[in-house]
Structures are given as structure tokens and as C-alpha cells.
Amino acid sequence: MSEATRDELMTVAAARMLANGCVCFVGIGLPSAACNLARLTHAPDIVLIYESGTIGTRPDVLPLSIGDGELAETASFVVPLPEVFSHYLQAGRVDVGFLGAAQIDRFGNLNSTVIGPYHLPHTRLPGAGGAPEIAAHAKQTFVMLKASPRSFVAKLDFRTSAGFLAGDGARGRSQARGRGPQAVISDFGILTPHPETEELQLTALFAGVTAEQAQAAVGWPLLLAEQIDIVPAPDDAELSALRALNARTQLAHRQPVRIPL
Amino acid sequence: MSEATRDELMTVAAARMLANGCVCFVGIGLPSAACNLARLTHAPDIVLIYESGTIGTRPDVLPLSIGDGELAETASFVVPLPEVFSHYLQAGRVDVGFLGAAQIDRFGNLNSTVIGPYHLPHTRLPGAGGAPEIAAHAKQTFVMLKASPRSFVAKLDFRTSAGFLAGDGARGRSQARGRGPQAVISDFGILTPHPETEELQLTALFAGVTAEQAQAAVGWPLLLAEQIDIVPAPDDAELSALRALNARTQLAHRQPVRIPL
């Protein structure tokens, strides 16, 4: 089997963090791949919720959008979107929420709104979506984000969703009920919050990546944990399940749609 | 056909007030009979909502409770109870609400809570149910209530739902959005609010009942309209439809229930 790509490394690393039976609030892209990979490997009873209202979905191919028909077809049931946010997320029923962003800071706060000033942005990003409340209410969140000094920044242009704020227990004193970002899975490795200061620290690297490379990819002086592990390489079962999933997905998304008029 | 009973007179009179196509929030008892009689006679497209969440029901027999299976079986659809009150009643989608009570005063305010002091009542009544918000939000309400000096009282023991408050436009200055009780159908005839003072006045009597008898049944000096009509007697079609409905209903409610274990 060919060597794993960075996307595959991130996806497999995230999938491994998901315990069987946990309730996940899934975002599109790598998080969706990670959650479904977990379901197809070690966590068959993981419960996947997409914000479109599909609960307990078991898609055979990955959705492109968060509301593809595949998600509804394979769901235990479908609820109106307001209920997903009020009765499930806000109610504290979600164990793990996944978040992505354009920018992250050293305390896991995220920006997915604008680069530049809000009213005259250099780059207008898609915006908040479910993120602010996933960040607040999921019992914990995992962030998946590729690193560059433009994405891992010393100061966010806009705080779309709260991580540990300024650290040192600030989040615990806020109205947020979840424990915040417990892992940031990037393409160099994994950051986790320092137990006291809550600053993100490098705790694991993918094989072949050095701490110096990780530091260079991050726009602040990166805190190193006392012990930095090497993330075990994806095994054949993981890689082949993921590649088969992605292959099925690409095939499905290229199916021509014909409207029966 | 035998002469109509007081219940039948009230039911037929109420049914006639319902325009075809109007959306009715139905209570159990005489209102339910009146609404369904209207549907079975001149108003086939009347929309009946029961607070149990059944919308657009067309029951073949009258329900004993507001949530009999018959109502769900014959409904266009069934929604959770909170939605009936928020999305339909509070949203101003109900044309006519029916109310009953133990006590009514001269301004159509109603008591269905207690006789005597609240904390040590002489008679504990069932309470509010849907009434306070039906009274506030239905575009108009009809009250059905048999008269006696104990039920038509000068002063309520408890105001469970608001009619015209103290009259003279008080309701219009309140937060209530509906027009309030536009008719009280009693067993002597019909009261409607005076256009200015909003005090209930006698505007129609059932055949054979005198204004003096009506006055005697009411615990305050009853206001008489300048012209008092005689309610036309139920015709054969109305009476036979109502009696057939009641006969079907009694038969159905006596069906023994057997549990398949």
C-alpha cells in the first residue's frame, strides 16, 4: 500500500480518538471522513449527527454537503435543524464536536469569519455556521486544521468560536459548558492543551516530522510537551478502509444527475 | 322528530356560527359536537384543531377526550403539543376558539380554576388547560355555558381567562390580540358584546324562552339588546345529523377494549 498522505494521516489520527458509542457532531470534510472511518473500523456504534438534522447516520459514501440525501437515507431519524441545536447540542448530549477554521490561536480560539477588518475584509470566509455553539456545548471538541503561519496565528482577525480564551482557566469561568478543544490535529501532528495554562502544546508528531518543522509551521513560539510522542503510522486496515471510502465517494459524486420531468 | 333538547339547541346554534373553511380550536363536549355538526352540514371544509396536536381532523364519532385515537386517525397531520400552542394558536392562525367555564361574568371573563379562595377552595375545578391563550390569541372566541346564578356571576372567584376585562375598550388596550368573546351560547339564548361598553347583552333567545327567564338565570342585571331575535329552531337535517353523530359516539365509547397480550 502506498504511503499515507498528510490528509490520510490527519484523518486516521482523528478517527482513533473517537471511542465506540460516543455521540459526534460532525462537520464536512476531514472530520466527516474521520468519523466515518472510526465507524467502519474500531467504533461501529459511534453516533453521528450532522447539523442538517440527520441523527445516527451510517452513510456508505461521504457526503459533499452536510445535507446530502445519503445522510437522511441512512439516519435513525431526521429532526428539524432547530432541534439539533436546542435539544441535542445545547442540551449537552454531544460528546465530541469537530471544528475547522481558517485561523487558530495558541489557546484554540478559532476564526472562520473574515481575514482583515469585519466591515472591509481582505477575505470574506463562510462564517460561523454551527461552530460557536459546538465550541461551547460539545463536551469536548477536536479541531482539524492544516498548519501555516497564516492559519496558526498569534492573533486572530476575528473570534468566531471560543477555545480557552486567554487560558489559565478563563474558559472555566465563562458560560461555556463543554471542556473545549482537547486536541488539534494538524498536518505535522497533534496539539493538546497544557493542563494548567491551557496553551496548546505539541504532544505528538507524525513520523518523519520534526519539532522544528512543526514550530516553523506555527505563527507563535510553539510550546513543546515534556514528552513528544510519534503518532503510530496508519495500519493497512485503516488505510484501506479510508481509501475505499474515498473511492466510493468520488465515484458517487460524479454520477450524473438526471431529472425525471 | 322529537323536540330538540337544550344541549341540541346550543349545539346547533353554535354550529351555525362557524363559516366554512374557518380554522377552529376545539374543546371537548358541546364545542366538539358543534364543530363537527358544522362540518357534517354547512361547513365541510372547516379546519378542526384539537390541542392534543391533531390538525384538520374529521372524526366519524365525537372524542371523549381531546386526544382520542379517532382524532389522530382522521387528522391531516399530528404535531407535538407545544407546536399547536406556539406555531398555530399564538401565531394567530386560529379563527375561532371555543371556551367553556364554571363561571362567566358580564364582560365574558371566565373562571375554570376554583370556587372559593385559591388556596382553600370550596370547589377545585380542573383549571386553565388551553383557555388563557385561546382567549388571548384566537381571532374570536365563542363561549358555551349553561346558565344559573352560580355560573353567570357578578364577580368571578378567579379569572382563568380574559374576556373584555372591565369593558369600555380595556381588552383592546391589553396584550391580547384576538377580538375576544363574540358570542356566549347559553341554554336560554345568545349574548354578544355591546359594541361600545363590551358588556354582554341578550341578542337572541331560543324559541319559548322569555327575556325574564334569561334574566332570572343570570346573576347580574342582564342588558337587553334593542332587538332580541328568536334563534330559528334546528331543522330536520341539523337535528338528524347531530343525533346520528351522538348515537355513533355513544356506541363507540361503549365498545369493550381488549388488550392483545
Place this chain on the structure above:
Amino acid sequence: MSPALSLSEAIERFVVDGASVALEGFTHLIPFAAGHEIIRQRRRNLHLIRMTPDLIYDQMIGMGCARRLTFSWGGNPGVGSLHRLRDAVEHGWPTSLELDEHSHAGMAAAYCAGAARLPFGMLRGYIDTDLPAHNPRIGRVECPFTGEQLAAVPAINPDVTILHAQRADRAGNVAIHGIVGAAREAGLAAKNLVVTVEEIVDELPPAMNGVVLPYWVVSAVVHCPGGAYPSYAHGCYARDNDFYQRWDAIARDRGAFNEWMQRHVLETEDQRAFLASLETVAA
């Protein structure tokens, strides 16, 4: 995975003396069997919560299980009074009963707030009525944009909600069909949710937009056929309207009530025996 328990185990584990308990189901799917088991286990000082206390709370109140009642309409539907409820309020028999009284719309808003884990619910409600003057749990909130005053009620979050449903699968997912009332909100608002069901199946029928309570919000599932009688389970058996009418005479009299409860509830060991004692079981 929600554990499948016997009814007596479930009540023993989840309904303790002094607990706040909501047996919901609006006319339909009222969990009578669970209420009877609470009576058999002689629970005391319960805070009972139900929009419509119905016969089941009339029985529990009459048997002395309750110290407090949150409700919005306390009658025998289409028949008249709940005489045991009245006796408790009017004469303190067998014990006094504290009332937390609402309208349907208010109580629905309180359950919705509970399910959403908001501290309060709001509505355009209780307008110019005497209820707020007698219930401190009916307050006001001001719209921060328009300045309008609205009614507010504290969220209801029962220690345990007990529901009855047509079916669950072996994992503990529960599907409800028909009139649902505020059952779903009461269930999601609870710290623990116990569901009695007519049948347990390998796989639930496809639900799509149906009413489902997933196994990971359900604390226990109890297989209890006929568990809603004399209320009903849509598609399984009808409401026994005749029983509701006959209850009026039974409940009117303390002696007749006690005798009935003794014979049909205390002296029967479970729902099957209860139904047999009433001769309601299909041959």
C-alpha cells in the same frame, strides 16, 4: 445501549422518595402501568408533573404518593372532576398537596425550555389572568429589542420522566406513533428517561421524520404490553372511554377508591395481573 429492565426494577432504580417525576403522554400513551408500580412500591413525597394529571395521578395522589403537583388541567377528560385530586386540594386527604399551576401553553414552554436546557421558557401567555398572582413560577421577561413584556416560566427538568411508547428496538431506540403531546420534550428534559413499550423489535420501522428517542437519551426500556391501559397505544388498542366514565363513581368515594386500588393495584403483582383483574385481556 439502554438496559432492558423489568418494571419493578426500573421504578426501584429511578423513582426514589421525594423525586420529581413526570409521567407524560397527552391522553394517548399514558404510562399507567408505571404509575401503578410506583403505588405498589409505596413511594412518598413525590413531586408529580403532568400537563393533565388524568386518572393515573388521581390514583397516585389518592394513594398518598405526592406532596406537590405541577399541572395545567386537572380533570377527567370529557367526564368531569378528578375526585382524588379535589379531595387532596379541598380537604388535604390523604395528605395536602402543593400546587404549581400553569396553562397548557405555559407548561409546554417550560418543557421545551427543559429539553433545550434553557433556564426558562417564554410565551405570550397568562394575559390578564389571576394565575401569576398565585404562582411565583410565572414571571415576566422583556424583549431586549422591542421592550414588549412576555410571560416566562422556569424550565421543567424532572428527575425522571416515564413515557409509554409502541415500540423500542433491542438497542433501546424508542419510536412513538400518533398523538405525542409534550412527551418528547418531557423525555428530553429529564435527568433520567424510562420508557415502557408495547413491544421490543429487532428493527424499528423506517422513521425518517418520525418521532424517535435515541437509545443514548433513554435510561431504561421496559417491555410492558398493555402498559397504557385505560389510556391507549395507537395501532395497538383503543382508549377505554367507558372505563374513564366508570372511574367517576369509583373515585368519588374514599372507600370505593381504596377498595378498588387494593383489589386491582396493590393485590396484583404486575400489569398483566392488573389487566386480568379487570377482564380486559383478549382471549
Place this chain on the structure above:
Amino acid sequence: MSPALSLSEAIERFVVDGASVALEGFTHLIPFAAGHEIIRQRRRNLHLIRMTPDLIYDQMIGMGCARRLTFSWGGNPGVGSLHRLRDAVEHGWPTSLELDEHSHAGMAAAYCAGAARLPFGMLRGYIDTDLPAHNPRIGRVECPFTGEQLAAVPAINPDVTILHAQRADRAGNVAIHGIVGAAREAGLAAKNLVVTVEEIVDELPPAMNGVVLPYWVVSAVVHCPGGAYPSYAHGCYARDNDFYQRWDAIARDRGAFNEWMQRHVLETEDQRAFLASLETVAA
């Protein structure tokens, strides 16, 4: 009885210049045909409202229909940016666009408040984010019982909501199957509700607990097969994920965008012609 209108009649009657308009449907059942007809009729100064503007609002914004946008996530799902939306915000092309920006949870609460005719919705939301500082329509409300501070948003009550659904009956009752998003709330919140449908049937399938909008809340029904394409109608046709990916290149460039809109929308007279121009119609 909701009148059955042609799409052009319905847009002409219910969507006027300057109106607030919500085309809802979350990924599923997005009323593309209605959006295209609004473009053809060259409506201006619209206040567009949608949780996810998606391609349809990218097109309407790029064609100069909008002056204001209420939204909570403005991307091309799974693909990237909405380039026309970005161009309007970043460069004011073709006109500037005022933003009323929310989170999904906040906007859902606003629609629910609108459907219930409450002046505001509330949530535990926007906690320690920069959104409230840039949007005066995100406020605070205090729980009258606990003193807790919650986020508040004004109700959304569009002048007109347009939905797409699988089917309506001849009376105008509309049934939705599958992912429903906030479509029902957006529909019930509106002053007028227009629904385009795949088919009109004599009788809807039995709904019981399904999603139905009754005819007496619907202003007009439009028979418009394929009206959600390139979004989808569950049970009728799938989402054209490939089209969503191809849109990225079309929308990146003002010229390519204008050419595409000219050819496929302005120069086609209706949805059937639009679909034929894309060769998506089944032989």
C-alpha cells in the same frame, strides 16, 4: 384553498422590490427555480434571508438582486467559497451588501421565534465570540428566575418565504420528506408562503407525524418539477454534487459568471428550459 399559480405569476405577485425574502431548505429542497425566476424578473434591493446562502444566493447576489443578507454560513458546501458573495462583500460588486450575520443556532432560534410570533428567540449562544460586537441584532436577555444571561436574537418574519417540496395536494397542503432544516419554521414565520413542488397529487400519502404545511398557511403552490436542481428532492432526484464543484470555477470570474447566467437563466424562460440547457433532463 391555496391558489395554484405559475412560477412567474407567483414571483410577480409575492416578491416585490425591497421585500425581505427567505428561500429556505437546508442543502435539501433549495428552491432554485424560484430564485432563477426572481433573477429573470430583475428584482432589486431584496433583503435575502437564508441560513446557508448556497449557490442560489450567490447567483442572486451576483445578479444584483440583493441589498442585504441575513445568514449564518456562506460557503459552497464541501467545496469552498461563494465567490459572488465574496465579491459583493469584499469589493461591492455588483453592489454593496449589508450583512446581518448569525450562527446556525442563533438563526434557528430567530426563525422559531418568527414562527411562534414571539418578538425574539433565545439561546445559550455566541458565547465569547466577536459576532455580537458586529451585529446589533444579537442581544442579551436575563432569566427572571436564575439571573443567567442568555443570547437573544430578534424574530425573523420574512415578507415572503419560498420553499420547495416533494408534493402538494390539490387543496394546497404541502408534504416534506427528508431533511427539513428550518424550512417549516421559515415558512410559518412568513407573511406569505409560496411553495414550489415536484408534483401535485389528488391525495397526500398518510402523514400522521410527518412534516406538513396545511393549505391555510400556504399563499400559493407552484407545480415545478426539478425546481430544486442542483439541490435535490429526496425520493425524486439526487443532489448534483458535481455541479456544486463545477460552480466554483464559474463563479470565480465575473465574466464567466455573467455569461453562464445569461445563457442558462436569463435566456431560458422557465425551469424546464434551464434544465434542458444543462442537459440534465432524463431522456
